[in-house]
Amino acid sequence: MKRSRRVLLKMMGSVAVGAASIGLTSADGRGHRHDAAAGTKGNISHRSTSGGFGGAPRRIARFGDDDPSHGGS
Amino acid sequence: MQRIACPERDDWRATAESTGFTFHTIDGERYWDERAYYAFTLDEIERAIELPTSEIEAMCLELVGRAIDDESYLRRLKIPQAFWDLIKASWHRDEASLYGRLDLKFDGNGPAKLLEYNADTPTSIFEAAVFQWTWLEQAIARNIIPKRADQYNSIHDRLIEAWKKLGGSHRLHLAGMTGNAEDAGTLAYLEDTAAQAGLKTTLLDIGQIGLRDDGQFVDLDDRAIALAFKLYPWEWMFHDAFSKNLATAPTRWIEPPWKAILSNKGILPLLWEMFPNHPNLLPAYFEDDPQAAQLGTSFVRKPIYSREGANIELVSAGVTLVAEEGPYGAEGFIRQALAPLPNFSGQYPVLGSWLVDHTPCGLSIREDENPITGNTSRFLPHAIL
Numbered sequence: 157m158k159r160s161r162r163v164l165l166k167m168m169g170s171v172a173v174g175a176a177s178i179g180l181t182s183a184d185g186r187g188h189r190h191d192a193a194a195g196t197k198g199n200i201s202h203r204s205t206s207g208g209f210g211g212a213p214r215r216i217a218r219f220g221d222d223d224p225s226h227g228g229s
Numbered sequence: 230m231q232r233i234a235c236p237e238r239d240d241w242r243a244t245a246e247s248t249g250f251t252f253h254t255i256d257g258e259r260y261w262d263e264r265a266y267y268a269f270t271l272d273e274i275e276r277a278i279e280l281p282t283s284e285i286e287a288m289c290l291e292l293v294g295r296a297i298d299d300e301s302y303l304r305r306l307k308i309p310q311a312f313w314d315l316i317k318a319s320w321h322r323d324e325a326s327l328y329g330r331l332d333l334k335f336d337g338n339g340p341a342k343l344l345e346y347n348a349d350t351p352t353s354i355f356e357a358a359v360f361q362w363t364w365l366e367q368a369i370a371r372n373i374i375p376k377r378a379d380q381y382n383s384i385h386d387r388l389i390e391a392w393k394k395l396g397g398s399h400r401l402h403l404a405g406m407t408g409n410a411e412d413a414g415t416l417a418y419l420e421d422t423a424a425q426a427g428l429k430t431t432l433l434d435i436g437q438i439g440l441r442d443d444g445q446f447v448d449l450d451d452r453a454i455a456l457a458f459k460l461y462p463w464e465w466m467f468h469d470a471f472s473k474n475l476a477t478a479p480t481r482w483i484e485p486p487w488k489a490i491l492s493n494k495g496i497l498p499l500l501w502e503m504f505p506n507h508p509n510l511l512p513a514y515f516e517d518d519p520q521a522a523q524l525g526t527s528f529v530r531k532p533i534y535s536r537e538g539a540n541i542e543l544v545s546a547g548v549t550l551v552a553e554e555g556p557y558g559a560e561g562f563i564r565q566a567l568a569p570l571p572n573f574s575g576q577y578p579v580l581g582s583w584l585v586d587h588t589p590c591g592l593s594i595r596e597d598e599n600p601i602t603g604n605t606s607r608f609l610p611h612a613i614l
Contacts, residue, residue: 161383161386163358163359163362163363163385164425165248165249165359165418165421166421166424166425167417167420167421167424168248168249168417168418168420168421207470208436208438208439208440208469208470208471209404209435209436209438209461209466209469209470209471210406210434210435210436210461210469211436211468211469211470212464212465212466212467212468212469213406213465226352226406226409226411226412227350227405227406227409227412227435227459227460227461227462227465228350228351228352228353228405228409228411228412228415228460229347229349229350229351229352229462229492
């Protein structure tokens with residue numbers, strides 16, 4: 157039916173590409189980008205690891221002692 | 230439909246890791262499992278899975294249209310009123326959907342039945358689109374499966390085409406819970422397909438999205454986020470501090486806000502109400518609806534909001550057979566007719582039927598010894614024989 161197709165990856169899994177550039181480490185771990193907290197531009201009213209987006213799972217989806225569930229389903 | 234035991238490739242772990250599939254084993258347990266595969270006939274794929282998937286998608290879109298025009302639907306789905314206008318506006322602007330996955334019960338006999346729709350943040354797309362295709366090619370080459378074997382799978386190609394269509398000239402930001410390997414892998418794969426479509430991309434953690442004084446969401450370089458893919462459910466977005474800025478910020482989200490309707494298990498009773506006795510639907514009612522008594526003493530109880538099997542309970546003849554614990558249920562429950570998953574060699578498979586840009590295009594299978602599929606259920610490949 158479709159066996160002649162080829163599934164190629166451009167970025168993911170390349171031996172030459174490290175974990176950071178395929179997204180497997182957080183951007184914080186990549187180092188060079190600035191954060192609003194450093195005050196480089198000063199016009200960002202709010203940035204936080206849980207105060208903007210990302211806090212809900214710890215409040216409404218936490219179960220047990222483990223990290224809250226992930227966003228996928 | 231058959232479950233066929235087969236030898237595994239002796240190098241599959243190395244192959245997985247070389248393609249970035251690092252979560253093939255989770256907490257020491259197999260997630261990817263190729264010690265068996267599920268085989269289908271082409272007729273089963275086309276008539277019993279692909280066609281119903283298309284039909285269910287059409288019914289779901291009709292339901293969204295109705296819910297947009299009738300707020301009683303949004304109320305029944307327990308969607309917070311503060312976000313009704315956001316949802317309606319995204320529908321009226323015809324904001325595009327990238328993908329979704331229907332979870333189906335199918336045993337090779339009788340019609341597939343919709344168990345639920347993962348409409349907002351489906352995962353397992355990398356393993357469905359790429360790694361099971363790699364398995365097919367290698368399993369044929371190594372005489373593990375017949376040479377004539379094929380696979381229902383054009384997910385990868387369709388993702389690239391969909392990104393070309395909906396990406397425009399915008400940079401695409403992809404955000405999610407990057408500390409989780411499965412979510413990070415899913416984001417990395419979708420980023421890859423977007424890049425192949427010619428989009429410029431930035432991947433960041435959902436918590437790293439900032440808000441500028443001018444009301445725009447921004448990335449870590451203060452660059453305005455015009456187009457964002459989020460692997461983070463709308464019901465969580467609605468609870469976050471930035472939720473009050475969603476309506477005014479110019480960011481276009483994928484999946485769009487109207488998908489908050491379809492990712493809600495309350496659509497199961499609403500679909501049954503709109504399309505009673507449809508062969509691909511199971512009878513379902515909101516738990517507080519007196520009609521729920523029609524299901525008698527055998528049913529599945531699901532929270533309106535729930536993820537990966539949490540807080541789901543199987544009740545047969547008044548006896549709870551299985552009950553999964555979890556944090557959900559505050560918004561209420563639905564009851565769906567009990568449709569036990571088929572048992573193949575002691576395993577209970579659920580079919581995941583993928584849609585990209587509303588088009589059915591692939592299949593994934595999760596199986597478990599437990600009749601409730603959860604986040605530890607294993608992924609098995611499939612073939613058309």
